[in-house]
Amino acid sequence: MSNNLLEINDLKVHFPIKGGFFNTVKDHVRAVDGVSIAIPRGTTYGLVGESGSGKTTTGKAVMGLNQITDGEIYFQGEKLSGKGKKIGIHRDIQMIFQDPYSSLNVRKRVFDIVAEPLKNYEKLSKDALVEEVLRLLERVGLPAGSLYKFPHEFSGGQRQRIGVARAIALNPKLIIADEPVSALDVSVQAQVLNFMQEIQQEMDLTMLFIAHDLGVVRHMCQHIGIMYQGRLVEEGTADEIFNNPQHLYTKRLIAAIPDTNVDKVERNMQLRRQIKEEYDRHFNEYLDDEGRVFPLKAISGTHKVALPVKG
Amino acid sequence: MVEYLLEANSLTTSFKIDGEYYPAVDDVSIRIRQNEVLALVGESGSGKSATAFSLMGLHRHARVTGEVFFQGKDLLKNNERQMNKIRGGDIAMIFQDPMTALNPLMKIKHQIQETLRIHGTGKKSERESYTIELLDRVGIPRPERVAEAYPHELSGGMRQRVVIAIAIANRPKLLIADEPTTALDVTIQAQILDLIRELQDDLGSGVLLITHDLGVVAEMADRVAVMYAGQIVEVAPVRELFMNPQHPYTRSLLNSLPSEEQLGSKLHVIQGVVPALNKMDRDGCRFAPRIPWISAEEHEHQPKLREIAPGHQVRCTCYKNFHLNTSMDHGAVEQRVEAHQMEEGGVDRR
Numbered sequence: 055m056s057n058n059l060l061e062i063n064d065l066k067v068h069f070p071i072k073g074g075f076f077n078t079v080k081d082h083v084r085a086v087d088g089v090s091i092a093i094p095r096g097t098t099y100g101l102v103g104e105s106g107s108g109k110t111t112t113g114k115a116v117m118g119l120n121q122i123t124d125g126e127i128y129f130q131g132e133k134l135s136g137k138g139k140k141i142g143i144h145r146d147i148q149m150i151f152q153d154p155y156s157s158l159n160v161r162k163r164v165f166d167i168v169a170e171p172l173k174n175y176e177k178l179s180k181d182a183l184v185e186e187v188l189r190l191l192e193r194v195g196l197p198a199g200s201l202y203k204f205p206h207e208f209s210g211g212q213r214q215r216i217g218v219a220r221a222i223a224l225n226p227k228l229i230i231a232d233e234p235v236s237a238l239d240v241s242v243q244a245q246v247l248n249f250m251q252e253i254q255q256e257m258d259l260t261m262l263f264i265a266h267d268l269g270v271v272r273h274m275c276q277h278i279g280i281m282y283q284g285r286l287v288e289e290g291t292a293d294e295i296f297n298n299p300q301h302l303y304t305k306r307l308i309a310a311i312p313d314t315n316v317d318k319v320e321r322n323m324q325l326r327r328q329i330k331e332e333y334d335r336h337f338n339e340y341l342d343d344e345g346r347v348f349p350l351k352a353i354s355g356t357h358k359v360a361l362p363v364k365g
Numbered sequence: 366m367v368e369y370l371l372e373a374n375s376l377t378t379s380f381k382i383d384g385e386y387y388p389a390v391d392d393v394s395i396r397i398r399q400n401e402v403l404a405l406v407g408e409s410g411s412g413k414s415a416t417a418f419s420l421m422g423l424h425r426h427a428r429v430t431g432e433v434f435f436q437g438k439d440l441l442k443n444n445e446r447q448m449n450k451i452r453g454g455d456i457a458m459i460f461q462d463p464m465t466a467l468n469p470l471m472k473i474k475h476q477i478q479e480t481l482r483i484h485g486t487g488k489k490s491e492r493e494s495y496t497i498e499l500l501d502r503v504g505i506p507r508p509e510r511v512a513e514a515y516p517h518e519l520s521g522g523m524r525q526r527v528v529i530a531i532a533i534a535n536r537p538k539l540l541i542a543d544e545p546t547t548a549l550d551v552t553i554q555a556q557i558l559d560l561i562r563e564l565q566d567d568l569g570s571g572v573l574l575i576t577h578d579l580g581v582v583a584e585m586a587d588r589v590a591v592m593y594a595g596q597i598v599e600v601a602p603v604r605e606l607f608m609n610p611q612h613p614y615t616r617s618l619l620n621s622l623p624s625e626e627q628l629g630s631k632l633h634v635i636q637g638v639v640p641a642l643n644k645m646d647r648d649g650c651r652f653a654p655r656i657p658w659i660s661a662e663e664h665e666h667q668p669k670l671r672e673i674a675p676g677h678q679v680r681c682t683c684y685k686n687f688h689l690n691t692s693m694d695h696g697a698v699e700q701r702v703e704a705h706q707m708e709e710g711g712v713d714r715r
Contacts, residue, residue, distance in 0.1 A: 104550040105521070209638045239408040239577060244621035244632035251631075266550065273623035273632070310551040312558075312580030314622065316607045319584050326555055 058092040058128075059260040060116065060228055065089045065125035067111050085111040087284035087346065088125070091262075093228075093277070098254070098261040100275030100292075102268060102307070108284040109264045113230045116262065117149055129228065145175050148221040152233035154213035158205040164191070164216055165201045171223045190219045195249065211242035215249070222253060229254075232264045247274060268311055272296055277356070280304050285347040287340075290357035300359040302340055306333050369434070370571040371397040371420070371539055376431035378412075378419045380642065386428055387642045389415045391595035393431075397539065397571040404574045404586035404603070406618075410639045412595040413575045417541050420573070421458055422448045435539065454484045457537035459561075461544040463524035467516040473500070473527055474512035477534055484535045499530045503560060522553035529557070533564055540565065541573045546581065558585060579622060583607055588676070591615050594639060594651040597670065601677040611673065611684045613659070614652045620689060633689060650681040658690050659683055 066089075068082040086108040093099040103109045114120045116127055118140060127134040129143055148171075151157035158167055168187045172178060178186065188198055194215040205213055214234060221229055234250070235243040247270065254261060265271050271278060272292050279289040280303065288301040299305045309326040313319065339362050342348055350358040376393045379386035390412045397403045405413045419429050422440060433440040435456065440448070452458075460466040468476055477496045481487060487495050500508035503526040516524055525545065532540060542561060546554035558581065565572050574585055582589055582603065589606045591599045591614065599612040610616045620633035637655045645651065650664040668681035 104552065211638070240579075241408060241618060241621050241635035242638075244623075245634045247623070248631050248634060268551070269623045272625075273628065306552060310555040312555075312578065312584045314579045314583045314607060314619070314624070316583050316604050323584070330555075 057094050059095045059130060060091070060093045060262070061126075061128040062089060062091040062112070062116070063126045063128070065112065065115060065127065066123040067108070067115050067120060068123040084284050086115065088349075089281070089284070089286055090350075091279060091286075091289075093260055093262060095260055096258050097277065098263050098275045100271035100278040101262060101264045101281060102266065102271055102278060103281030104266060104307075106283075107281040109281050110232055112281075113149070113232050113262060113264050116228075117147060117230060118144060145171075145224045146227045148224065148226040148229055150214075150217050150221050150229060150231040150234045153237045154210055154217055155237065157217055158213060160205055163202050163204055164196075167205070167216060168219045168223055171220060175224055186223075187219075190223055193222070193253070194219045209242070210238050211245050214238065214242075214246050218246075218250070218253065222257065222259075225257070226259070228260045228262065230262045230264070233266070234263075235270060236265065236267065243270070250274070268296075268308060280307065282347055285360070286350055286358075287347050287360045288358065289350060290354075294354070294357045298357070300353065300357070300361065302329075302333055302337055305329050368398070369396045370399045370401075370436075371395070371573075372432075372434040373420065374432045374434075376416065376419055376433060377429070378415050378424060379428045381426065381428075382643045385643070387645075389427075389595055389642055390419060391647075393592075393595075393597055395573075395590060395597070397573060399538075399571055400565070400569045401587045402565065402572040402574055402585055404576060404582040404589045405592060406576060406579065406582055406589060407592035408577060408618075408639055410642075411592040413592050414543055415595075416592070417458070417543050417573060417575055421452055421456065421541065450484070453480050453531075453537075454535045455537055456539045456541065457532040457535065459525075459529055459532045459540065459542040459545045462548055463521060463528050464516075464548070466528050467524060469516050471515070472512070473514055473516070473519075476527070477512075477531055480531055480534050486535050499534055500527070502533075502564075503527075503530045504556070505530075521549055522556070525549060525553075525557055526560070529560065529564075533568065536568055537570055538568075539571045539573070541575070543575045544577070545574075547576070547578070554581075561585070579619065591618070594645060596651060596680065597678075598652065598680045599678065600670070601674075605674070605677050609677075611677070611679045612652075612681070613656050613683060613687045616687065616689065617656075636690075650683055652681075653683065656683070656687070656690070659687060663687075 065086055067086040068084050070079040071081045071083060072078065073080045089112055091099065101109045101112060111120065115122050122135045125135065129147065132143055134140055134143060165187055168190055169183050172183060172186060188201065191198060191200060196212060196215055205216065235246050238246060253259065263271065263274055275292055278292055278295045279286050282303050288295065288299065288304045295304065296308065299308055306329050309329045313322050340347065348360045348362055350360050352358045373393065373395045376390055377388050378390040379388045393416055395403065405416065407413045418424050420433055429441060431441065474496050477499060478492050481492050481495065496512055497508045500511055505511050505523060505526050545561065546557050549557060562585065576582060586603045588600065588602050590597050591612065593614045599615045610619055617633060617635045621635060623632060635655055649666060650668050653664050663683045663686055665682050670678045670680045672678050
C-alpha cells in the first residue's frame with residue numbers, strides 16, 4: 055500500500071452554465087480542470103490560489119459536497135469518486151470551515167454541535183455522549199462550562215475551536231481546513247494555528263490546508279500546490295516554492311506579499327514591479343492555445359512546474 | 366510651527382449599550398500632515414474604524430466629543446449640511462468592502478458623476494469625459510465600457526478601483542482608507558496599494574490608512590499609530606515602530622505573525638481576548654490582563670502617552686521591563702484566562 059492517505063487523479067469539476075429559451079446547458083465553468091494531488095500520511099498539504107482558482111471546489115469534491123465531472127479520488131486506497139454509498143469512508147474525512155461565525159448553527163448549543171457527528175455514526179448513551187463531548191472540549195481547550203452555551207457567547211478563536219472539536223469528534227484521518235484562519239485577527243490566528251499543529255501531532259492527522267495567505271501556508275505545510283484557474287501551476291515542498299519558484303504566476307504571488315521587514319520594502323517593491331512587467335508581457339507564453347495552464351512536469355523529485363512546452 | 370492637515374484632540378466616541386454610553390474611541394489624538402500616510406493599526410474591536418467614522422461624522426447614534434480640526438475648522442461643530450460639503454470633497458473615504466460601497470442599481474458613470482455634481486466639480490458637459498479620465502486614472506482598462514456597466518458586472522478589484530475613483534474625484538486633501546485591500550487577493554492588493562501611493566504623491570493629500578495587516582503598514586505608512594481597546598498605545602515613525610517596538614501590545618502583535626525566522630517553532634500567542642466595550646476595566650493599563658506575568662507595579666494607574674524618542678510615544682510604563690512570555694506554558698495560561706473571562710459572562714466581540 056502506498057504511503058499516500060489521499061490521492062486525487064486528474065480531478066475535474068465542471069459546472070454547467072444554463073441559459074436560453076429552454077434553459078439548456080450553454081457551456082461549462084471549469085472550476086477544477088485536471089488536478090492531481092497526493093498527500094502522504096501525517097503531513098499537511100497547502101493548496102494556495104486566488105479567489106476563483108478552484109481550491110475550495112477541490113476540497114469540497116474530496117468531502118463529496120459536489121459532483122465530480124471526471125477523475126478519481128482515492129482515500130487509503132479506496133475509491134471515493136463514482137457511484138455507491140461512501141458514508142463509511144466519509145467519517146474519516148472531516149472539514150473545518152472558513153468563517154467560525156457562520157459555520158456553527160446559532161440555535162444549537164455547543165453540546166449539540168459537537169455531538170452531531172457522534173450521533174450520526176455512533177450509538178452512545180446520553181451519558182456517554184456528554185462524557186465524550188466534554189473530553190473533546192477539554193482537548194480543544196474549552197472549559198467544561200461551555201457545554202450548554204450558544205455559539206454567540208464565544209469569541210472568534212473559541213468558535214473556531216468548537217469547529218475543530220466537531221471535526222475531530224470521530225477520530226478522522228484526514229482534515230480539510232478551508233481558510234480556517236482568514237476570518238481571524240493575527241493574534242487569534244496564531245492561537246488557532248498553534249493549536250491545529252498540536253492536534254495534528256497528537257492524532258497523527260493528515261491535512262489539506264486551503265488558504266490564500268502564503269505566510270500562513272508556509273508556516274503550516276510541508277507541501278504546497280499553487281492553483282490558477284482550476285489547474286496546478288506549481289507544486290513542491292514549502293522550501294522549493296518559496297526559495298526557488300519557477301512558474302511566473304508563483305513568482306508573482308510570492309512577490310505580492312507585503313513584508314514587515316522595513317529594510318526590504320524598497321527592494322520588494324522593485325522586484326514586484328519587475329515581475330509584474332514580465333507577467334504582463336510574457337504570461338501568454340505560459341498558457342496553451344485554449345488559455346489553459348500546461349500540464350505539470352517534474353523538475354526534481356518533489357518539484358513540479360507547469361512550464362510551457364517548447365517547440 | 367508645523368501645519369497639520371488634520372488635528373484630532375481627545376476624540377471620544379461612545380456607543381449606547383443597555384441605556385449607558387461606553388466609549389469605543391477613548392481620548393484619541395491624532396495628527397496628519399500634508400503628504401503623509403498615517404497608519405492606524407489594531408485588532409477588530411480596537412476602535413480604529415470607529416475613529417475614522419467619527420472623523421467623517423458618520424456615526425448617527427453615537428456621542429462624539431473632542432475636537433477635529435481640519436483646515437482650521439472644528440468638524441465636530443459642523444451641521445450635517447456643512448459636513449456633506451466636506452465629505453467626498455476635501456475629505457474622501459475608501460471603504461473596506463467594494464461589494465457594498467457601490468449602489469447596485471446605478472451605472473458606474475452615474476455614481477461618479479453624482480459626487481462631481483454634488484460638489485460642483487466641472488461643468489455638466491465636461492463631467493462625462495472627466496468620468497472616463499478618472500476611470501482611466503485608476504487603471505481600469507476600456508473605461509468607456511466600464512462607465513456603462515453596473516457594479517455586479519465588475520470583479521472585486523475593479524469595483525475597488527471604482528470606489529477609489531469616486532474618492533479621488535474631487536481631489537481630496539485628506540483620504541481615509543478603511544481596510545482598502547482586505548477583501549482583495551494579494552496581487553490585486555499590490556496594485557491597489559500602488560495606486561493609492563501614486564495618487565497620494567500626485568495630489569499631495571494626507572492619508573489615514575486603517576488596516577490590520579502589518580505588511581501593508583510597513584510598505585505604505587510614514588507614521589504608525591497602534592490602537593488597543595479604544596486607546597492609542599504607541600505612535601512612531603514606521604521604521605522605528607518595526608525596528609524598535611516598545612509597547613507590549615505592539616511587540617506581541619509583531620511576534621504573532623508567521624515569519625521566515627519562526628519556521629518550525631510555535632507562534633507567539635496573545636492570551637485572552639479584547640475586552641467587550643461594556644465589560645472593560647477603564648482604570649489602569651488596558652493591556653495588563655493579557656500580560657498577567659508582568660507585575661502590577663510595572664503599570665501606571667492612569668497610563669499616559671509619553672514621548673520616549675522624537676516622534677515615538679508609548680502609553681503606560683509597563684513597556685520598560687516587558688518581556689515576551691516564553692517560560693510559561695502557553696496553553697495553560699491561555700485556558701485559565703479564557704475560562705476566567707467566560708465566567709464573567711460572555712466575551713462576544715461582534
